[in-house]
Amino acid sequence: MRILITGGAGFVGSSLAIALKQNYPSYEIFCLDNLKRKGSELNVARLGKQGITFIHGDIRSKEDFDALPNVDSVIEASAEPSVLAGLNGSPDYLINTNLFGTVNCLNYAVKCKANFIFLSTSRIYPIKTIETLDFVESETRFELTNNQKVKGVSSRGIAEDFPLDSARSLYGTTKLASELIIQEYNEFYNLKTVINRCGVLTGPWQMGKVDQGVMVLWIAKHFFEQQLAYIGYGGTGKQTRDILHVADLYRLIDWQLHNIDKVNGEILNAGGGVEVSVSLQELTKICQKITGKTIPINTVAENRPADIRLYITDNSKVTALTGWKPEIGVEQIVEEIHAWLAENREALEPILK
Template sequence: MRILITGGAGFIGSNLTEHLVSLTEVEKVRVLDNLSTGSLKNLEALVKNSKFEFIEGDIRNYDTCLKACTGMDLVSHQAALGSVPRSINEPLTTNEVNITGTLNIFTAAKEIKIKRVVYAASSSTYGDHPGLPKVEDNIGKPLSPYAVTKYVNELYARVYADVYGMELIGLRYFNVFGPRQNPQGPYAAVIPLFIKAVLNNEPPVINGDGEHSRDFTFVGNAVDANVRALTVVNPEAVNQVYNIAFGERTTLNEVFESIKGVAGSDLAPLYGPERKGDVKHSLADISKAKNLLGYQPSTSVKEGLKTAFEWYREQHHFSYS
């Protein structure tokens, strides 16, 4: 297999790239990334690997997407501009990257006759639908520009499958966390921010009362789901979207307490206002991914938090003083 990974220098993409390069049945892994939110540091262990190739380029450029797809069998489309708050502040850029960029990749894959595209979808697509757990066919109205873009990706995938006979699989990630998730910047995710705060012995700010809950998902589980989606042979499993999560709900307060427990810290958090566009609770029904992809998350939230904390402690991405 020769696989293109867009956004392969990012958090999920680099974890996936590293895993795919290690597989004997994979002949080549090509990464396309513009390094706007990803980093070459995430790929430094692979630079000398003969299976690995890196192209610095932007999915908003169609010719770049065509070049990146050429000679590939499969595409894993991870590149996106994440973060609900960023999309509220930067709706035009979010649209360009997440919708135009994705359409470029889908179209390039069509032209090159790529066998299958697996793309990163999002739990934000559920919007204001009140039901828990979240089931793939029941979605509400999007609550942010980011959520709109990720839903549009799914609509395009459905149309491209029907009109052009393509194979596309969407993975709706639920709050993925783990090594290489960037703790820096105004749009950093909550778990790396909590870990950074504990390492620096500074109380973190929790938006709201801390009782917001999420189906936090360790990145290794997301990597496994991607591999299964890229390789599944059951025709019923193709041209579907899947919840990719652990299948349990954890509050922000519980996450912080777990991190404190690993670190042996007695920090108390500060509580601030709720964020615009946030949903109060999120929990995935993962039975569809289990049944059709054979997905079985193997790392729990507590195990994942311990692994993540130990990784960040060994890094020097930020000052601990």
Template sequence: MVKQPNNILITGGAGFIGSNLALTLQEIYPESKILILDDFSSANFKNLKKFKGEVLACDVSSDEIFFKADEFQPDLIFHLASITDTTVTDQELMMRKNVDGFKNVLEIAYDNEATVVYASSASVYGNVKEHIPLKEDREKSPENVYAFSKYIMDNIAEDFSEKTGLKVVGVRYFNVYGYGEAHKGKFASMIYQLYRQMKAGKRPRLFKWGEQKRDFVYIKDAVEATILAKEAPHSTVYNVGSGEARSFNDIVSLLNKYLGLDLQPDYFDCPYDFYQEYTQADMSKIKEELGFVPKYNLEKGIKEYVDILEGRI
């Protein structure tokens, strides 16, 4: 039987994944105390209307984290706070918020001998040419400063664990979608963006010719994998995806089906110098070590998501 943590700290707990994680943890561990730290730069209090714990405003890359987290004495930390906007080009800001913030969290973990589960990203793999599932140990090629910051966090986590003996586990998210992301606006998932366009009666806009493929993982699967990660037998990094690569055309087709529409895509040229054409997670490691198998394929995930957005459930 898994030991119930006494004090759970969640950084970035008012954001998309963080809020879903917090609400799930309070159901699983009703006797645990949960503290959320978030600077609310990419969050919405509405995501936490059913949260029963404490929420404090805090920039984890600043010294205030030590005053607000040390007294709490966490024995389990989920670190999701970071700049997730991949269009940010301010390299100093990205590295300070993401990398310096992570180092502060690890210092809190060291002081309290806490296990840490932190958000990594599939962006560390870069623009993969071959269409094969991506294994965690493959060569990394971060193409922007966001991906680079996550790559450096992975390196720091490994070094910290070797030096301290504490368990630090990365969850390398692929394209997460689902309820609670609306506040992200244009940085929400493509599934939400396309839903909004089609709901408004507009043709869904896709880069030519909509056959770019991504590994889309539903929020409930992402949260389950994140919580399971704390049971890892050792410090490591796990891919968190669906294990399937699906096209943007597939998304449009499913949204048409579940919304009762028949809108054809409006294809246009991709304006970006760098754009990932294909991502697919190799999920064998997390399955073998933790027994995690995604419960939602794209059909099931989009159907449930649309039902929620349409007020059907």
């Protein structure tokens, strides 16, 4: 099999590429990336060591696709991933990358007659609707109840039939627009596609920032003994998310690559679910335990733009279709990221400190 991974030097793209090459040494894997995100340059050497071909290019440029070889499958993992992107300035890069870039990827896949696996986001679900959901406040977190007035949500989390009629951030909108276009290509160009709406992804080699990659950010701030803040919702740190280790995501993508006919045309939520979820307050305690360090954490009561109180993925559909479910728990995720920080401190300190 020959596979192109866009965003291939990013956290998710490089992680998928390396795992695929290790499990299928005979596969030819090409990684396309513009290296815009700080830290992605570190992954180029990692890809090369595995025998993966790195191509410096940009999905916004049609010409960059002309030089690419034909492949059997495309994994579209490129994105401007910040939920705050475009809110405080021009949205041009966001829209050109996350929407028009996806169209270029689709046209390339049609030319190659390649299968198309798209990494979307849970952020396609509208903010205001999520914020009106019924919840309870426990000692350390917010939790969804079964007493909901909208469909597609329960104590298990948010499902694929959750209502989509409201604003969701420019980032979420570009990904949802891409989903709609992918469905058209599936129907009218006979392109085999599957869309994965991923929750919070994390793991070693993620260059965490406050607006994207909060798990690594939280652990790194403890590791380097800097300060953090609980921002919004009263400043208690009870905001809750499910998290998914990139190795668990890999298992799903691996299955889809080799069973595309069984999920062709599907839209699937993929996250940690209730079982692999954590609040900021709970995450702080785990970080203290694993790093052995306690750092100052400020409190800011006011909410940030585009933030949500809690998000949990309901994986019922993807599990029923594929048998997949997450296996790596929160403590193991923190342990792995902490070990990665310790092992690569010199290279990571200028990026994450």
